[in-house]
């Protein structure tokens with residue numbers, strides 16, 4: 001049997017050689033395909049190896065019935081529509097770690113070059129000038145570096161910055177303060193407290209809906225005027241126009257940028273053209289060592305896949321046999337939804353997490369359900385596509401152990417999963433059960449019992465148990481044309497504090513939420529977005 005493998009970005013020769021030496025693999029290298037040609041070429045391919053230059057969009061992947069595997073030589077899979085690939089049964093793998101050191105070193109290179117005006121001084125001297133006074137810089141030693149995102153690259157930057165005698169502070173919802181302290185990093189939470197503390201700020205999070213414009217005009221306004229900002233992660237994490245404006249207005253001192261949105265950036269991109277911004281064309285991972293490392297690893301992943309069916313570093317595929325997956329599907333879905341609920345209830349640094357199983361569910365493979373909870377909890381925050389296979393390991397790496405407790409005593413419900421997350425701010429408790437063979441239900445939030453649907457748009461509000469409040473909520477949403485599908489309230493005693501969960505047919509506008517918050521009887525309002533009823537995780541859908 002012969003498999004055709006397409007390579008559509010520049011891959012180190014060492015990786016190509018490995019692929020070519022593999023019996024049964026036909027390797028086609030073409031780095032000049034436009035989306036239409038790529039789509040056509042994929043119809044004749046069993047596998048593809050890419051870096052960050054190839055966009056595997058839903059359109060490109062649509063109806064690719066021959067394609068079985070995508071291997072990303074690198075970390076970020078944001079140039080692949082992973083849900084679209086998963087839906088089509090295409091395994092997506094990446095090579096995490098292979099370019100971490102190079103990217104951390106590039107971050108340091110940019111930080112140093114920015115501090116010592118290396119690029120400007122180089123241009124000036126080559127243009128025949130000897131401007132020693134103009135390029136007086138600042139030193140890193142003794143300064144405070146703020147790192148947003150303390151994963152692989154963020155931690156590697158922290159270690160190097162400590163070698164330069166910098167004080168390192170940082171924020172990452174998935175690194176416990178204790179683990180950070182062990183690494184000599186002061187954990188700052190909430191993130192808003194970090195901006196005003198730092199002389200240098202560097203971002204190392206994935207780009208997601210939550211992290212887009214992580215640094216915008218409000219955050220820039222809170223920074224010290226001498227601050228220097230570095231982005232060696234993804235364009236889109238920093239509002240490019242706001243950053244350029246803050247530099248021009250002298251509100252901040254400088255910036256260095258390796259990643260843009262889109263790439264390549266248009267010629268009039270405000271950062272590329274700005275005299276105080278040092279730019280490089282996405283070179284973080286562009287070292288001989290990193291490129292060899294990711295290319296060789298990618299080649300090995302691909303040949304193992306075709307030769308023996310092995311799946312490693314898959315970002316969308318659990319190693320679970322079919323029968324077990326079918327039996328567990330609804331429990332896994334409930335675990336994931338509870339995790340997603342927690343991830344949206346609080347942004348504080350996690351101290352501990354516990355999952356309690358009661359009744360029938362306690363006799364199932366609860367490790368898998370706990371992994372599903374962890375995946376739902378972390379899936380919007382991590383660069384890795386979190387799934388059943390990697391969720392608990394990713395949590396552990398961040399100093400978070402998810403404790404499991406179980407009893408087969410059925411209690412009030414036949415089956416119950418109760419989740420508890422303790423952050424430095426407070427303790428959050430939720431519990432869910434299965435209703436029939438199809439439905440998952442939220443039956444407890446904090447100290448309150450209720451019975452709410454665990455899907456779609458949920459408005460959770462704590463309030464004083466006073467007459468007229470339910471009417472007020474209904475009228476407010478009515479005025480904003482938002483339909484209430486279902487409403488539930490829970491309280492400990494009449495007239496005390498209570499909780500309400502409202503299932504909405506659409507996302508309410510911000511003004512509607514503001515109006516609710518102004519009512520003195522309403523104590524807190526959170527909008528939680530969950531998958532629609534019956535929509536299961538891509539990694540459960542295979």
Ligand SMILES: NC(=O)c1ccc[n+]([C@@H]2O[C@H](COP(=O)([O-])OP(=O)(O)OC[C@H]3O[C@@H](n4cnc5c(N)ncnc54)[C@H](O)[C@@H]3O)[C@@H](O)[C@H]2O)c1
Pocket residue numbers: 075076077097099100103148149150151152153154171172173174175204205206207210211232233234258259282283284285286380381382383384
């Ligand atoms: N410039 C390059 O060539 C290059 C090379 C490698 C990686 N990258 C990019 O660098 C980034 C980091 O890569 P990595 O391998 O360290 O990924 P990682 O998954 O190991 O780390 C990402 C970290 O960000 C944290 N995070 C997520 N949301 C956050 C938020 N709102 N606030 C604070 N922290 C948050 C996560 O908890 C995680 O610890 C990614 O965007 C990746 O694509 C760029």
Ligand SMILES: O=C(O)CC[C@@H](O)C(=O)O
Pocket residue numbers: 051052053073074075076077099282284285286
């Ligand atoms: O392919 C590259 O050189 C960039 C890779 C980098 O952005 C990554 O996410 O691994």
